């Protein structure tokens with residue numbers, strides 16, 4: 001199992017101001033293997049764009065994503081494939097990818113319990129009623145189990161989305177800021193569940209919660225839409241005395257600030273030529 005991103009580019013244009021363009025991804029090339037990959041990077045570095053492209057919710061302007069699902073089964077997502085067949089280019093893989101946005105409200109009148117039961121049945125979970133009841137209790141959602149989704153408060157919706165993911169049992173899980181809105185107990189529960197799923201799935205987590213990112217096997221550091229560093233967490237964090245993700249990230253940002261600060265009288269073009 002593997003996901004390969006090859007020379008991905010994504011530029012956002014505004015309908016009102018077509019000349020105002022923002023770079024989402026810039027020649028992004030990297031790969032993710034089985035396990036948990038923490039996608040790190042400063043605000044606006046392209047973490048969410050990467051997850052949404054990988055979920056098939058956005059179409060790349062250029063480049064391709066290759067999903068090696070099982071031995072001999074390869075699926076490709078690119079502008080050409082999207083133009084030819086739309087999201088059905090992802091075929092049955094689409095239903096095995098779960099994307100969880102940072103926060104979501106749902107305008108649905110169906111009760112939480114019925115909604116989760118529907119997803120358990122969709123995911124062909126054995127004993128769906130029992131599993132839904134267990135997860136509702138475990139994630140502290142019993143008080144709202146008969147409440148319509150539209151009336152569930154925002155911070156609780158994060159837990160609903162995570163339970164939905166566990167019921168669907170995806171092959172690829174893409175979580176954007178999954179700990180935002182979770183308390184310590186929720187964070188621990190999510191850590192445990194993701195570690196349980198990790199050996200047989202590809203899990204990408206875009207997060208600014210560097211302590212929680214310790215649950216990852218691999219770290220992918222983004223900068224200005226590109227992949228700046230990718231590798232096993234153990235190997236990368238071994239280079240910093242504290243040995244933590246937070247310390248490694250801080251060190252990388254210090255270098256980054258140093259690199260991007262133009263020296264007096266140095267033009268950007270000069271810096272490129274000199275390979276800064």
Ligand SMILES: Nc1ncnc2c1ncn2[C@@H]1O[C@H](COP(=O)(O)OP(=O)(O)OP(=O)(O)O)[C@@H](O)[C@H]1O
Pocket residue numbers: 012013022023024041042043044045046047048049050206
């Ligand atoms: N829908 C959009 N329309 C216009 N520009 C966008 C859109 N989504 C993202 N961008 C821009 O693309 C760039 C990358 O944004 P993205 O949200 O992918 O980064 P991020 O690393 O996830 O940031 P954050 O940590 O703030 O969520 C930013 O400059 C952002 O302003």
